[in-house]
Amino acid sequence: MNAAFALIARDVRLAWRHPNEIATILAFFVIAASLFPFGIGPEPQILARVAIGIVWVTALLACLMSLDRLFQAEVEDGSLDLLVTAPAPLELLALAKVVAQWITTALPLIVISPIVATMLHLPADGYATLLLTLVLGTPGLSLFGGIGAALSVNARRGGALLALIVLPLTVPILIFAVAAVDAAIAGLSPRPHLFLLAGLSVFALTIAPFAMAASLRQAAE
Template sequence: MIGRELLIAARYPAEILNPLVFFLMVVALFPLGISPEPEFLSLIAGPVIWIAALLALMLSLDSLFKNDFDDGSLEQLLISPSPIAMMVLVKVITHWFTTVFPIILLAPVLALMLHLPAEGYGALFLTLLLGTPTISLIGGIGAALTVGLHRGGVLLSLIVLPLFIPILVFSASAIEAANMGMLYNPQLAILAAMLLLALLAAPFATAFALKISINN
């Protein structure tokens, strides 16, 4: 099933590329907007990359269920006997692989451009790896709630952004700890715990939200 979703995703390369380009541009805005001073940039590199990744991810979430909703296949999936939460999970995982994973792969290059201290790379990579799936899962609930609405994009950001704050906080603090040469295991453990919680609960909430949206 994941393979099928991946094939569909491969048909729209723009949906993979656009968030990536957006990510790149947002990161580039910070040195231009604040200061190109390497010492200063190295301080903000971690959080800036995280926030840019968060925004890129969130903008791409809008399309998570959109195509299936528009061609009516979502409705069919909902009345089919197969478990909806499972289908949701597959969709979110595919979405994460196609749009977020490229961002994570690009992140070290941008970290280099922002002069992230060498100690921070591991933390940046690990927090992105553990944190972004949680964001995709929670964002899926929002995407499901707004799927039937015109101009759902801004609304989606509005309803899910506050929920992402804990992930941002722990990721940024892990990177900061790593930059100072300290251990960041506790932050990683918390991020992993949040990912587990989201894995267990979010697909069901998303399935429920899809039912609500379809019945409107």
């Protein structure tokens, strides 16, 4: 356990000392979302209807951008071998890497998401549920993304490959997150969708550590 916490603390400190990386991802999130009003027209009614989808899809893509570096530094400086041979279980260490990625990428995205949603005229009833869906859904994104990152370590065309692997796996999360916010805006209870969303993240938590550890062991062979 201590090793896992040490790994989380190290990754968070590294991210803190290189604020450029997260700033780039946040800038991508804001710029990509602000392209949509140019693409589909600035009418507030149309934007309000599609705002939640835009926020979620661009947040998903922004998360994806940070994922292809998840294990790459470890591979390049050779510390992946140390993680694999460490006495702590590799499943736990891989999970710690994902937790650190969530803290340093998903959390800042969640914090600025209301600003992006305001730019897109999201109806006022949707904000609380939007934040809730992001808090419940992004751990699932990071975990499925962690599987993709571990699988594509050392691969040719790693970034595009990562998108190809991860995006199909994240579709259910997107569906239930958007359905929850739509329900809240329509005045219905978002609870069933939120439960399903939380269930997906828990499901990802049960399979991702094993899938990540299996593929990291192969990468280190």
